[in-house]
Amino acid sequence: MLSKKSQYAFKALTYLSDKYNEGPVLISEIARKKKIPLKFLENILLELKKADILDSKKGKGGGYFLKKSPDKIKVASIIRLVNGPIAMLPCVSLYFYERCKNCNETNCGLHDMMVEVRDATLNIVENRTLKDLKDL
Amino acid sequence: MLSKKSQYAFKALTYLSDKYNEGPVLISEIARKKKIPLKFLENILLELKKADILDSKKGKGGGYFLKKSPDKIKVASIIRLVNGPIAMLPCVSLYFYERCKNCNETNCGLHDMMVEVRDATLNIVENRTLKDLKDL
DNA sequence: TATTAAGTCCACCAACTTGGTGGGCTGTTG
DNA sequence: CAACAGCCCACCAAGTTGGTGGACTTAATA
Numbered sequence: 001m002l003s004k005k006s007q008y009a010f011k012a013l014t015y016l017s018d019k020y021n022e023g024p025v026l027i028s029e030i031a032r033k034k035k036i037p038l039k040f041l042e043n044i045l046l047e048l049k050k051a052d053i054l055d056s057k058k059g060k061g062g063g064y065f066l067k068k069s070p071d072k073i074k075v076a077s078i079i080r081l082v083n084g085p086i087a088m089l090p091c092v093s094l095y096f097y098e099r100c101k102n103c104n105e106t107n108c109g110l111h112d113m114m115v116e117v118r119d120a121t122l123n124i125v126e127n128r129t130l131k132d133l134k135d136l
Numbered sequence: 137m138l139s140k141k142s143q144y145a146f147k148a149l150t151y152l153s154d155k156y157n158e159g160p161v162l163i164s165e166i167a168r169k170k171k172i173p174l175k176f177l178e179n180i181l182l183e184l185k186k187a188d189i190l191d192s193k194k195g196k197g198g199g200y201f202l203k204k205s206p207d208k209i210k211v212a213s214i215i216r217l218v219n220g221p222i223a224m225l226p227c228v229s230l231y232f233y234e235r236c237k238n239c240n241e242t243n244c245g246l247h248d249m250m251v252e253v254r255d256a257t258l259n260i261v262e263n264r265t266l267k268d269l270k271d272l
Numbered sequence: 273t274a275t276t277a278a279g280t281c282c283a284c285c286a287a288c289t290t291g292g293t294g295g296g297c298t299g300t301t302g
Numbered sequence: 303c304a305a306c307a308g309c310c311c312a313c314c315a316a317g318t319t320g321g322t323g324g325a326c327t328t329a330a331t332a
Contacts (some may be wrong), residue, residue, distance in 0.1 A: 059300030143320030
């Protein structure tokens with residue numbers, strides 16, 4: 001399941017998508033409009049900034065804004081960043097791979113099935129961008 | 137991600153699948169062969185019993201065994217039982233449905249995408265049984 | 273019937289994660 | 303330099319995860 005943090009992140013990002021190219025948006029505005037706890041949102045946006053998804057401006061007239069256009073930001077990368085692995089097992093994850101102890105991947109039934117699940121999921125989330133997420 | 141508990145459950149269940157119709161199997165045997173902490177496994181097997189997946193016999197010659205044949209036990213139901221929802225959002229879950237606050241489902245971009253993800257996943261795990269999981 | 277084997281039940285635990293808050297610091301604008 | 307707005311750090315309560323210890327019940331059998 002996606003954490004609340006992830007859901008907040010998507011809400012904030014779709015809000016910023018709607019305001020793309022309209023200049024910086026205040027954290028407080030996003031928090032108010034999307035009903036997200038302000039300080040929590042602050043952390044989230046900062047993380048998205050450090051991951052190069054957002055940029056910000058300080059001082060009067062400042063705020064947050066998308067660094068790239070909405071159709072260049074994949075849903076998959078947001079999930080990985082904020083929520084973690086998309087796969088259901090570490091030994092099947094592309095970006096968070098870890099070897100399973102006591103289960104060699106060549107003869108593990110779960111492994112193959114989980115590869116299928118992963119690919120089916122990726123097929124969707126790798127091909128959707130913020131642009132496809134409207135009115136969250 | 138599947139919890140360790142879920143992974144343990146699948147290991148134990150595939151072990152019991154291999155021994156289907158060979159009488160009760162000791163918790164301690166499963167724990168030893170599959171390298172699962174004994175007391176933790178105890179809890180897991182008990183839970184599976186209460187969910188009608190397993191049955192058990194007490195006393196000498198006792199142990200655990202599958203209540204139905206391996207090809208009658210769906211992977212999806214094990215995941216739901218031990219790990220929880222398969223969907224990525226509560227408002228998209230079939231068995232653990234919860235309404236999202238501040239996000240009505242008719243115009244939420246995430247919602248529709250997550251329905252797709254759920255269905256793609258279910259299409260796999262609803263059509264696999266313990267019989268398909270060998271040598272975990 | 274006493275012994276022993278085995279599952280059952282209950283209570284507790286440390287470590288980690290999640291969701292969140294408070295307060296001060298830093299940089300920008302006018 | 304004042305106000306503004308993001309940045310950063312530290313802390314917190316509650317819940318979850320992964321696990322353990324010990325007593326109790328039930329069943330087989332000597």
